[in-house]
Amino acid sequence: MGVGASMLSRIPVFGSPIDAQVALERIDPALKKRMADVALNAARSKGATYTDVRIGRYLNQYVITREDKVQNVVNTQSYGMGIRVLANGCWGFAALDKLDNDSIAKAAGIAVAIAKENARIQSEPVILAPQKGYGEVSWKAPIERNAFEVPIKEKTDLLLAVNAAAMKNGANYISSNMFLVNEQKYFASSDGSYIDQDIHRIWPTFSITKIDPKTGKFASRNALSAPRGMGYEYLMPRESDKIKGAPTTLYRDRYDMLEDATVGAVQVGQKMAAKSVEAGKYDLILDPSHLWLTIHESVGHPTELDRVLGYEANFAGTSFLTLDKWESKKFNFGSKNVNIVADKLQPGSLGAVGYDDEGVKCGQWDLIKDGVLVNYQTIRDQAHILGLNASQGCCYADNWSDVQFQRMPNVSLQPGKTPLVPADMIKNVEKGIYIIGDSSFSIDQQRYNFQFSGQLYYEIKDGKIVGMLNDVAYQANTQEFWNSCAAVADKSDYRLGGSFFDGKGQPEQVSAVSHGSSTAHFKGVNVINTARKI
Amino acid sequence: MAILSEDEARSLMKRALSFSKADECAISLNGSESGNIRYARNSVSTSGNINQISMSISSAFGKKLGITTVNEFDDASLEKAVRDAEELAHLAPENPEYMPMMGPQEFGPPSRTFEQSTADITPKQRTDLVAASLQVAKDNKLTAAGFLQNTSGFNSVLNSRGLFAYTKFSDINFSATLKTADGKGSGYATRDYEALADMDTLKFTKIAAQKATGSNGARAIEPGKYTVILEPAAGIVLLENLYGSLDQRSADEGRSFLSKKDGGTKLGEKIVDERVTIYSDPRHPGLPTFTWSGDGQPQVKRTWIEKGVVKTLFNSRYWAAKKGVEPVPYPGGVVMEGGTQTLAELIKGTEKGILVTRLWYIREVDPQTLLYTGLTRDGTFYIENGEIKFPIKNFRFNESPVIMLNNLDALGIPERTVSAESNSSAIIPPMRIRDFTFSSLSDAV
Numbered sequence: 010m011g012v013g014a015s016m017l018s019r020i021p022v023f024g025s026p027i028d029a030q031v032a033l034e035r036i037d038p039a040l041k042k043r044m045a046d047v048a049l050n051a052a053r054s055k056g057a058t059y060t061d062v063r064i065g066r067y068l069n070q071y072v073i074t075r076e077d078k079v080q081n082v083v084n085t086q087s088y089g090m091g092i093r094v095l096a097n098g099c100w101g102f103a104a105l106d107k108l109d110n111d112s113i114a115k116a117a118g119i120a121v122a123i124a125k126e127n128a129r130i131q132s133e134p135v136i137l138a139p140q141k142g143y144g145e146v147s148w149k150a151p152i153e154r155n156a157f158e159v160p161i162k163e164k165t166d167l168l169l170a171v172n173a174a175a176m177k178n179g180a181n182y183i184s185s186n187m188f189l190v191n192e193q194k195y196f197a198s199s200d201g202s203y204i205d206q207d208i209h210r211i212w213p214t215f216s217i218t219k220i221d222p223k224t225g226k227f228a229s230r231n232a233l234s235a236p237r238g239m240g241y242e243y244l245m246p247r248e249s250d251k252i253k254g255a256p257t258t259l260y261r262d263r264y265d266m267l268e269d270a271t272v273g274a275v276q277v278g279q280k281m282a283a284k285s286v287e288a289g290k291y292d293l294i295l296d297p298s299h300l301w302l303t304i305h306e307s308v309g310h311p312t313e314l315d316r317v318l319g320y321e322a323n324f325a326g327t328s329f330l331t332l333d334k335w336e337s338k339k340f341n342f343g344s345k346n347v348n349i350v351a352d353k354l355q356p357g358s359l360g361a362v363g364y365d366d367e368g369v370k371c372g373q374w375d376l377i378k379d380g381v382l383v384n385y386q387t388i389r390d391q392a393h394i395l396g397l398n399a400s401q402g403c404c405y406a407d408n409w410s411d412v413q414f415q416r417m418p419n420v421s422l423q424p425g426k427t428p429l430v431p432a433d434m435i436k437n438v439e440k441g442i443y444i445i446g447d448s449s450f451s452i453d454q455q456r457y458n459f460q461f462s463g464q465l466y467y468e469i470k471d472g473k474i475v476g477m478l479n480d481v482a483y484q485a486n487t488q489e490f491w492n493s494c495a496a497v498a499d500k501s502d503y504r505l506g507g508s509f510f511d512g513k514g515q516p517e518q519v520s521a522v523s524h525g526s527s528t529a530h531f532k533g534v535n536v537i538n539t540a541r542k543i
Numbered sequence: 544m545a546i547l548s549e550d551e552a553r554s555l556m557k558r559a560l561s562f563s564k565a566d567e568c569a570i571s572l573n574g575s576e577s578g579n580i581r582y583a584r585n586s587v588s589t590s591g592n593i594n595q596i597s598m599s600i601s602s603a604f605g606k607k608l609g610i611t612t613v614n615e616f617d618d619a620s621l622e623k624a625v626r627d628a629e630e631l632a633h634l635a636p637e638n639p640e641y642m643p644m645m646g647p648q649e650f651g652p653p654s655r656t657f658e659q660s661t662a663d664i665t666p667k668q669r670t671d672l673v674a675a676s677l678q679v680a681k682d683n684k685l686t687a688a689g690f691l692q693n694t695s696g697f698n699s700v701l702n703s704r705g706l707f708a709y710t711k712f713s714d715i716n717f718s719a720t721l722k723t724a725d726g727k728g729s730g731y732a733t734r735d736y737e738a739l740a741d742m743d744t745l746k747f748t749k750i751a752a753q754k755a756t757g758s759n760g761a762r763a764i765e766p767g768k769y770t771v772i773l774e775p776a777a778g779i780v781l782l783e784n785l786y787g788s789l790d791q792r793s794a795d796e797g798r799s800f801l802s803k804k805d806g807g808t809k810l811g812e813k814i815v816d817e818r819v820t821i822y823s824d825p826r827h828p829g830l831p832t833f834t835w836s837g838d839g840q841p842q843v844k845r846t847w848i849e850k851g852v853v854k855t856l857f858n859s860r861y862w863a864a865k866k867g868v869e870p871v872p873y874p875g876g877v878v879m880e881g882g883t884q885t886l887a888e889l890i891k892g893t894e895k896g897i898l899v900t901r902l903w904y905i906r907e908v909d910p911q912t913l914l915y916t917g918l919t920r921d922g923t924f925y926i927e928n929g930e931i932k933f934p935i936k937n938f939r940f941n942e943s944p945v946i947m948l949n950n951l952d953a954l955g956i957p958e959r960t961v962s963a964e965s966n967s968s969a970i971i972p973p974m975r976i977r978d979f980t981f982s983s984l985s986d987a988v
Contacts, residue, residue: 079636083610089595103592106614116592119666123578123590126666130674132586165636182796220797225804227797227911320583322688323720323731324963329986410593451906451939453918458939458985460916462908482908482916484939484983515581515690515718516591537982541912543800543814543945 036066036088038195038205042145045197047110048092051117053199056125057094057101059137060117061198061367064090064108065409070157070189074168076176082161089409092117096124098134104410138392138400140369142201148363149207151356152240156189156211159241167244171270175217178274185215185270188236188509190521194366202368210359210521211243212236212509213266219277228479230277231464233257233298233446234264235506236521238359252502255431256467256474257445259298261504262357276465283477286466288538292441292495293483293531294434299463300422301506301524302447307487308349309420309524311456312376313403314385318394320415325513326454329487330382332394340382343491346529348423349377351386353402358419358523359507366413369402376420380492388415407518414514419507421525424500431498431528441469442481442536447506449482460484462539480540490531498527545574545596546662546697549709555616556598556701562625565602565632567644568703572598575696578666580673583688585680587673592666602628606641609633640861647705650841654710654831658738661713662695669693672744676719679748685755689719691744700839708835715742718963720921721755722988728761728934729988730754731901731921733776735961735968737831754900754922761934763984764925770896770952771979772889772926775960775971777902777919782971783962784905784915785944786821786847786877791856795866800913800945801853810853815948817851818882823874829959830970836872847874851948881972882954889955889975891929896975898924898931902940905964913943918985937988938981950977 045062052060066088073081089106090113101124103116168185175183190210197203214232221227237243239262246265251258257272258265295303311328315321334340353360353371364370367389375383389400406413435443446464453459466478485493507523547555556570574596581589597614602625609631613624673691680687692715699709718733732751736742773781794801794808801809824844825832834842838860846854855871863870890898905917919937926932955973962969 078639080638080640082635084631086612099587100589102590104594106595106597116594119592123592123666126670127580127587127590130582130587130670130677133584161634161636182798218798222797222805225797225802227802229910318584319686319688319722320588322583322686322722323690323718326987327726410595412589412591414589449906449908449916451904451916451918453937453939453985453987454903454920455987457987458918458937458983460908460939460941480909482941486986516579516692535983537941539908539914539941541909541914541943541946543912543943543949 035193041195042197042203044090044108044113045195045203047113048090048117049197049199051114052092052094052121055118055121057096057121059095059199061093061196062090063366063406063409063413064195066193067408068157068191072161072164072168072187074165074172074186075184076172076182077169079165079169087408091406091409091412092120093412094120094124095135096121097128099124099128099131100135101127102412135390136393138389138398140200140389140400142198143204143368144201145203147205150209150238150361152209153242154240156209156241157191167266171215171266174267175270175274178271179219179278180217180274181220182218183215183270188212196364196366196368198368200368204364204368206363208362209240210236210238210509211241213244213264215270217270217273217277219281221281226281228277228280230273230280231446232266233259233269234266236359236509237357237505238361238523239357257465259296259504279477280479283479285480285540286478286536286538288536290533291536292438293534294431294438294441294443294469294528295531296445296528297504297526298446298506299444300526300529302450303461304420304422304524304526305508305522306450306452307456307459307490308377309417309522311487312385313415313417314387314391314394315415317385321513324515329455329457335382335385338381341380341492342377342382342488343380344494345380346425346494346497347377347380347491349420350423351376351418351420353418355419355523358505359521360419360523365402365404366406367400367404369400369404371402374401386415386418391415405520407520411516411518416513416520417511417522419523419525422497422529424503424527425497427499429496429498430502434496434498434528434530435469435474436472438469439471442478443467443469443474457486458484459487480538481536482539483534483536485534490534493532493534494529495532496530498529500527502527545576545594546695546711547574552697552699552709553701553707556699559598559600559621559625560701560703562622563602563703565604565629567603569601569644569700570598570702571700573696573698575694577692577694578664578669579690579692580669581690582673582677585677585687600624600628602632603641604632606637606639607632607635608638608641609635642860642864644702644704645706645839647707648835648839648841650708650834652826654826654834656737656831656833657695657711658713660739661693661715661737664693664739672742675745676748679745679752680721683752683756684724685721685752686724687719687721687748689717692716706839708839710833713737715739716961717742717744717747719748719751721748721751723755723759727988728755728759729921730758733961733963758922758934761936763936766938766981766983768978768980770893771976772893772896772898773974773976774886774900775958775973776963777899778974779960779962779969779971780902780905780964781915781944781947782879783965783967783969784913786874788913789847789853789856791858792862794856800911810856812853813851814853814945815848815851816951818951818954819848819851819948820846820880821848821877822846823877825876827876827878827970830876830878830968832876840870840872842872842875845871845874877969879957879971881957884953884955886955886973889953889973890926890931892953893926893929893975896926897935898926903963908941913945914941915943916941937985939983939985940980941982942980947976947979952977
């Protein structure tokens with residue numbers, strides 16, 4: 010449906026806890042090939058016309074602290090196999106975690122039996138776009154330092170230092186966390202592909218809270234980090250990756266957690282003292298640490314072809330970007346400044362892989378070109394609907410135990426082509442709000458009406474920042490909002506945001522995805538005041 | 544293999560425990576078998592069958608804890624897993640909030656969380672249940688999308704201080720969205736039960752079909768404050784954010800809607816209308832849940848809000864010990880008391896108002912006031928002089944369940960419902976609320 014509700018409370022503990030050392034041991038691809046061949050042969054002998062096998066080892070590490078305490082260090086792994094088959098024109102799927110030959114063959118038989126049973130109630134037989142086999146190939150995320158190899162003490166020392174810095178600068182409470190993911194994925198199909206991939210993700214984050222006991226008010230300021238498809242190098246600060254000069258320091262491909270917490274503790278106090286916003290129309294200057302989520306919800310999701318076609322109608326919803334709008338080749342999604350690209354290759358992004366979860370080599374393509382809707386996101390059994398003879402490689406499953414389906418690639422707003430930095434944008438704003446960081450978010454099931462909040466709101470009057478605001482949320486219609494995009498800053502300001510927890514599907518699965526942009530200017534957006542009394 | 548009996552589970556966990564050399568050791572063993580079918584565009588799309596079992600071993604030396612897991616259950620594998628957990632504990636930083644493991648607990652009579660009929664569901668039965676739902680769509684010239692899933696399994700725990708708990712469970716979950724051919728009408732129904740016999744996919748799909756047909760051709764009315772009737776499926780998604788926020792620690796720390804200025808909490812104070820009483824009961828016949836919490840504490844009947852007054856807050860064992868109070872686990876099996884009116888009678892007694900059948904994409908806006916935003920979805924109707932007059936377009940709302948329950952006008956007969964946001968079930972009455980805040984219109988159907 011969208012990014013997970015309470016991100017920290019929805020840590021996807023797919024797996025079971027394990028020893029940290031076990032996480033560093035790898036499974037031999039030759040063994041995985043042998044197991045996959047057992048499944049491929051068993052399914053074929055039971056009548057499958059196509060089979061793919063995913064053998065996944067999913068490693069997670071969570072380091073959880075608050076104030077001066079390490080609350081938990083958890084290592085989990087989930088290891089098993091998912092077998093997907095086509096039989097009688099219908100999909101069937103079975104998953105197991107006991108990977109002996111007999112259990113694998115039995116599961117393959119169950120998958121075929123389910124497909125044949127379900128074919129009774131199928132009115133649209135599956136049509137698969139052709140896909141050549143790649144033979145035995147592999148892909149590894151280009152990380153510099155494997156975070157799973159970094160000693161736990163180095164991680165807890167950093168988080169406790171972050172907490173101490175925040176407390177010293179006025180915080181009453183801080184929780185800080187580090188989430189690490191390593192997906193060791195093996196894919197094999199009856200097309201002749203045997204693909205071994207190694208994917209890494211990291212997300213350091215914190216939430217600082219300050220309380221005013223006299224008024225009973227409290228406020229929080231969350232980290233301005235982004236979850237990334239990187240190793241531990243993301244946490245090794247580099248001056249060249251800092252953007253200074255704005256009201257707060259912002260980070261590109263390296264994050265200075267200690268610095269952000271130090272500044273954040275001061276800012277949370279400023280937030281509490283800020284004036285409550287007056288509802289009305291404002292120009293919005295949206296930083297990439299905020300805009301990624303608006304892109305995710307209002308562009309990423311409505312261009313998912315499975316939503317457009319109705320496959321998510323019972324849960325995540327459908328899309329206002331219906332096929333007739335795409336076929337017209339002139340649907341005015343946004344202003345001329347709006348160029349949005351789908352990308353499964355971008356280094357350091359959460360969505361970067363060599364091949365998707367149905368063995369398709371990944372790429373990059375336009376979704377919105379000069380403001381016009383030009384394409385969607387597809388997988389093998391959807392490509393024919395767009396007249397394509399190949400999938401765009403958007404298939405993903407969050408675990409071996411769940412069936413793969415269409416998931417969002419990285420979807421990013423391209424930077425403006427003429428030199429422009431946020432400070433110049435602000436000079437052109439008479440009455441506006443500069444929003445940094447993400448917070449509350451909600452959008453309807455066809456992606457028309459949305460509401461977003463941020464971490465830091467700065468009031469702009471006559472081209473200057475005059476102070477902080479509180480109680481801000483903006484509401485808009487997707488098409489009107491993107492048509493109000495007056496400018497996008499140049500590539501020097503480009504940064505990635507993203508989420509570990511994009512939820513979709515039944516049973517619900519999460520997916521990690523990045524969204525890049527430079528700071529952008531939107532004119533005349535409706536801002537509401539969210540203060541209430543209870 | 545995935546569903547072990549109580550004796551089999553205890554015996555396997557005892558075997559693992561026999562290898563422990565730690566100060567304390569706890570074993571948990573969980574297994575499940577699950578099958579599902581997903582459909583859309585009046586046709587099956589994906590399906591699944593998942594079978595898994597795993598054991599988790601927690602070993603502690605002092606306040607240092609190590610946890611590991613295993614899904615191979617021969618002696619060598621079990622012993623290696625126990626040694627791994629102990630090694631990890633030695634390497635772990637001390638957790639000052641670590642609490643010693645609990646001894647044997649009394650959980651009272653069992654709750655009926657398991658029905659064999661659900662565990663025995665075959666792929667053919669699942670297909671037949673979905674076929675019945677698809678037939679409703681075809682008969683009414685509507686387009687159906689839906690999901691059916693059955694799960695059965697067991698959870699168990701055993702520790703070196705003698706705690707043992709074991710529960711078998713089953714669950715069958717169904718939801719369907721039906722849309723008119725032109726896409727201008729949409730209806731939804733969802734149910735969740737323990738027993739197969741309760742899951743009438745034909746009947747529930749017909750409810751969704753009626754809403755789809757009835758919501759076709761919705762008119763736009765101005766956003767603003769309206770009297771609303773929230774059906775249970777709509778009410779639960781706001782109420783679960785109220786009873787799910789009754790946390791003592793955040794209230795004590797001054798960062799909850801229950802915190803008071805100059806310290807202290809609203810425990811014992813009236814925060815909502817006096818007709819609001821919310822309790823949890825693991826043995827409620829209409830909503831059986833586990834008689835023990837995840838960490839092995841007994842779950843008993845507890846009143847959380849009584850006649851509008853906050854009576855109980857949940858806490859961790861650490862926080863309870865620090866504050867010198869009894870530990871109270873997070874509620875399961877929540878029931879909100881109601882009135883005697885049916886939904887139809889609530890509508891009949893409404894001069895002007897809006898019937899909301901579902902709320903969606905609920906997100907917190909302000910924890911200070913428990914303000915949430917979200918939208919109506921799949922059937923919203925204008926009521927005048929006690930009758931549904933016409934379907935209306937969907938709204939975005941910004942509202943707090945605390946404010947909402949202070950603006951309570953009437954309660955209907957409670958019924959079991961399931962949250963489409965959290966998948967948790969509760970027994971909730973339909974509610975008529977004054978001055979519910981709709982802040983903008985949505986074009987979504």
